Amino acid sequence: MEEPIVVGIDIGTTKVCTLVARVEGESTLRILGVGIVPSQGIRKGNIIDLSAAAQSIARSVEKAQRTSGLEITSALVSLAGSHVSSVNSRGVVGISGRVIDQYDVDRALESAQAVAIPHNREIIHVIQRGFTVDGQDGIRMPIGMHGYRLEVEAHIITAAAATVENLRQCVQSAGVQVSQFVLNPLASGEVVLTDTERQMGAVVCDIGGGTTDLAIYIDGDVWHTMVLAIGGNHITSDIAHGLRLPITQAEEIKKQYAHAIENGLEEGDIFSMRPFGEDQPVEFSRRDLAHITEARVEEIFQLVTQEIKRSGYDGLLPAGMILTGGTSNLPGIKQLASEVVGLPVRLAQPENLIGLVDQLHSPAYSTSIGLLNWAILLSETGPVSHRPQHKSININWDGIRGFLRQLLP
Secondary structure: OOOOEEEEEEEOOOEEEEEEEEEEOOOEEEEEEEEEEEOOOEEOOEEOOHHHHHHHHHHHHHHHHHHHOOOOOEEEEEEOOOOOEEEEEEEEEEOOOOEOOHHHHHHHHHHHOOOOOOOOEEEEEEEEEEEEEOOEEEEOOOOOOEOOEEEEEEEEEEEEHHHHHHHHHHHHHOOOEEEEEEEHHHHHHHHHOOHHHHHHOEEEEEEOOOOEEEEEEEOOEEEEEEEEOOOHHHHHHHHHHHHOOOHHHHHHHHHHHOOOOHHHOOOOOEEEEOOOOOOOOEEEEHHHHHHHHHHHHHHHHHHHHHHHHHHOOHHHOOOOEEEEOHHHHOOOHHHHHHHHHOOOEEEOOOOOOEEOOOOOOOHHHHHHHHHHHHHHHHHOOOOOOOOOOOOOOOOOHHHHHHHHHHHOO
16 A cells, blocks of 8 residues: 655745655654745735745645655645634534434534634534533433434634635745645644643643644643744844844844853853944844844743733643744743743654654654645545545535425426
């Protein structure tokens, strides 16, 4: 049997990363093709220049095709941005005493989707959280059970339809069909979470360039998701303003010298740079740089804390926070996150990869690898309790026309 090929395109504010992988064995990924290019025309997860964004995606896809030697026709695509929102809903269906089958589960999920969603929004994921059969709750999968009443708790994630359509248009202009959009923190969660953390209660915090993406997992399922329009680019912008530097130079200084905690550095620790209006390089203290950085990082985690409290699940996260995304590479960020959020914090990055993986062992590529893992889950047969079930409905129009003709005189 031929091993399946999976493709993921992670479209971020700072980079576009296209990965092609072959699934070997149970779930081992061999990376065959990598296409990483700087992102253009995208800000905070939203497309602001359709042409520039389409070119970035096309270049990334082309690189991945060249390194893998395979043609890419369809892919899973990441989605983020402050336009994403979520709601929890319940769906109820009658069973009439027989054995529950997949059709009943699908009916219950459809019933849960009958919530008032504005016409300008699109459902991205419907994630089943748990089932109740005849009042008995906490059931992971009810198929095969007897019952009269089936209830499902679902987490419904929606996004602005226009933004999603713009993103789809950009990907299609590169000759690739979008098989499904996947929310960033859900993709990252597939890579960085352990089964124990997923069961006990944990929050995945993926801090990228333009957005900070959150997903709260409890009892093995997603209970809450949120995208905040703040990220590592805000730290770069603060450094550029504070030190009077071009953005590109500020980004380099952030990567080389920045620290999340001012007190974690020695007094005499200095570096040199050339600000606007200076002919010669000027020496600057790393502690002063950390003073700028710490204020912004602290603000990011205060917003994260507010969101966790607003969700109402802040007391149900004993496994703490799993920090990932490119900005989590900042030295000292784990300690500051733990102090502000008041939870245990662990840094995470993709592991157990084989193939072309030199660049990919970094928190910046958690979403990219997560898309491949999500593709494996969607290709597997059988229901997966905390992943979305998407079914297409085939209508037999010929049969309906024939039936209507019989009714006519």
